[in-house]
Amino acid sequence: MNLTLRIWRQAGPDAPGSMTTYQVSGISPDMSFLEMLDTLNEELITRGDQPVAFDHDCREGICGACGMVINGQAHGPERTTTCQLHMRHFKDGDTIDVEPWRASAFPVVKDLVVDRTAFDRIIGSGGYITAPTGSAPDAHATPVPKEAADTAFEHAECIGCGACVAACPNGSAMLFTSAKVVHLNVLPQGAPERSSRVRNMVAAMDDEGFGGCTNTGECATACPKGIPLTSIAAMNRQFLRASLG
Amino acid sequence: MTTVTRTGRPPSLLLNLWRSTVGKKAVMAVSGLLMLLYLVFHMLGNLQIFFGPEEINHYAHWLRTLGMPFLRYEWLLWIFRAGLTVCVVAHGVSAYQLSRRDIAARPTKYAHQRQRATYATRTMRWGGVILGLFVIWHILDLTTGTVNPVAEHEHPYQNIVASFDRWYSCVFYILAMLALGLHIRHGFWSAAQTLGANNARLNFFLKLAANGLALLLSVGFVSVPLAVMFGVVK
Numbered sequence: 001m002n003l004t005l006r007i008w009r010q011a012g013p014d015a016p017g018s019m020t021t022y023q024v025s026g027i028s029p030d031m032s033f034l035e036m037l038d039t040l041n042e043e044l045i046t047r048g049d050q051p052v053a054f055d056h057d058c059r060e061g062i063c064g065a066c067g068m069v070i071n072g073q074a075h076g077p078e079r080t081t082t083c084q085l086h087m088r089h090f091k092d093g094d095t096i097d098v099e100p101w102r103a104s105a106f107p108v109v110k111d112l113v114v115d116r117t118a119f120d121r122i123i124g125s126g127g128y129i130t131a132p133t134g135s136a137p138d139a140h141a142t143p144v145p146k147e148a149a150d151t152a153f154e155h156a157e158c159i160g161c162g163a164c165v166a167a168c169p170n171g172s173a174m175l176f177t178s179a180k181v182v183h184l185n186v187l188p189q190g191a192p193e194r195s196s197r198v199r200n201m202v203a204a205m206d207d208e209g210f211g212g213c214t215n216t217g218e219c220a221t222a223c224p225k226g227i228p229l230t231s232i233a234a235m236n237r238q239f240l241r242a243s244l245g
Numbered sequence: 246m247t248t249v250t251r252t253g254r255p256p257s258l259l260l261n262l263w264r265s266t267v268g269k270k271a272v273m274a275v276s277g278l279l280m281l282l283y284l285v286f287h288m289l290g291n292l293q294i295f296f297g298p299e300e301i302n303h304y305a306h307w308l309r310t311l312g313m314p315f316l317r318y319e320w321l322l323w324i325f326r327a328g329l330t331v332c333v334v335a336h337g338v339s340a341y342q343l344s345r346r347d348i349a350a351r352p353t354k355y356a357h358q359r360q361r362a363t364y365a366t367r368t369m370r371w372g373g374v375i376l377g378l379f380v381i382w383h384i385l386d387l388t389t390g391t392v393n394p395v396a397e398h399e400h401p402y403q404n405i406v407a408s409f410d411r412w413y414s415c416v417f418y419i420l421a422m423l424a425l426g427l428h429i430r431h432g433f434w435s436a437a438q439t440l441g442a443n444n445a446r447l448n449f450f451l452k453l454a455a456n457g458l459a460l461l462l463s464v465g466f467v468s469v470p471l472a473v474m475f476g477v478v479k
Contacts, residue, residue, distance in 0.1 A: 008356070019356050072359035097357035104352050169361050170347035172266075202267055211350030212266035212343045214369065215435040216362035230444050237441020239267045244258065 001027040001087060004095040005040065007052055010108050017108065019097070029088035033076060034059060034066060036087055037098075053111040059083040061224065064159030067166065068112045069099040074163035074222040081161060081224045101162050103171035105208045118208040119160050119176060125204035126197035127180040129189050148186045155183035157225040167222035170211030175219035177205045178235035179227045185238060195242030202239050266346065267439075269339040274436035276332040276339075281429060281458070283329060288465040294478055298402035305401045337377065344370055365431040372424040379421035386414065409473035418470045426463035430455050 002025045010017030024040050031039070034056050041051035057065035061084040070076035076085045090096060098112065106114040144152075158179035165173050181198050184190035190197070213232055220229035262268030290308075293301040312321040361367065382392070386408050390396025395407040408414045433455035437443045443451055472478040 072357035171350035211347035215438050216366050233438045233443035
């Protein structure tokens with residue numbers, strides 16, 4: 001496959017950036033999107049140019065490190081992470097636009113790499129349970145209803161990739177925050193801190209400068225892990241109950 | 246994260262809610278739902294026009310005497326007007342503040358632009374502005390009568406017919422009611438989501454109810470100018 005790539009190049013956090021056009025050839029349809037970028041980078045390095053910086057780690061769709069907006073869609077046209085997006089979803093001769101996540105809370109570090117520590121600070125404000133550590137508790141010490149376990153697991157699937165923020169027209173982190181809130185609040189282990197968790201995490205989210213939710217549903221459509229839009233309703237319910245109660 | 250010391254006075258409940266994006270959205274949801282409830286009765290009241298001038302003029306008089314003799318003439322009407330004004334202001338101010346914040350959260354736009362969300366969702370902000378302007382026109386036309394050719398107090402039938410005898414009044418009214426339908430289509434479901442009333446089971450029914458309400462209100466309101474235009478009501 002031969003492709004034309006228009007990639008956002010930005011030398012540093014404060015440097016001005018622009019979309020730069022590259023041609024790549026000899027791309028196999030079996031390559032992942034990241035492998036295609038690796039091919040481009042090898043060429044750039046051989047030419048003595050700066051390679052395109054992008055985040056990646058596990059390359060098997062479970063770590064959430066990779067993430068870029070491909071043709072205006074977070075993680076590209078398929079509902080998966082960028083590392084699991086394969087070139088067979090594009091056509092020979094296509095022009096592909098590649099941009100970093102765009103949000104004031106996710107400043108660009110370089111090229112396609114953004115600083116997502118805002119998510120870490122949201123987690124730090126309540127995305128955990130306070131429990132003495134040590135030897136593992138007995139498996140049957142705290143019974144968990146099956147339905148609660150399923151809901152918790154569904155929301156624990158969130159890998160914090162940030163696609164929800166990138167896809168949201170308001171750069172809102174509601175889906176991410178709600179995934180963490182619902183995951184812990186539905187479990188008996190998370191129950192004691194239920195109301196402080198939701199209040200603190202929403203406050204931390206607001207402090208980071210993420211936008212508000214206008215219920216466009218773009219986040220849930222982009223989420224590679226399928227966190228449902230109704231999770232936001234669940235978080236709203238818990239937030240209002242915790243704030244008014 | 247802010248910490249509140251034990252000796253300090255904790256910030257009030259409502260202030261805390263108002264400061265958060267989720268709380269502001271809740272204000273929008275509640276004020277929006279109250280206005281929606283009012284509109285259902287307003288629309289049903291408007292349909293009195295199809296029963297003739299006496300019926301709707303009598304209905305208008307009844308509205309003014311509601312609650313008498315416990316309340317004085319027009320008091321209940323003014324209580325409703327005050328409540329609605331509070332709703333409009335709360336709805337508008339929170340929409341403005343949230344929009345400012347949303348725009349600031351994405352300072353750099355994507356180079357590759359793509360249509361996002363449904364038409365109703367995308368037009369919430371400008372649709373809201375259109376509705377706000379329409380409300381001003383509507384009050385000047387049929388409440389105060391400032392821009393109405395007849396402007397007879399307690400004769401809404403004559404005022405309505407006179408208003409809709411002007412083509413631009415009909416056009417503005419019908420456009421505003423289409424905007425209202427779109428606004429409710431997204432707004433009703435969105436309010437349920439914001440207030441935490443939505444879940445996987447209810448989602449379908451809430452969307453259905455939103456579409457039903459949007460259609461019902463738009464058709465109900467638009468029927469009046471159409472009836473005047475086509476000579477059903479004259």
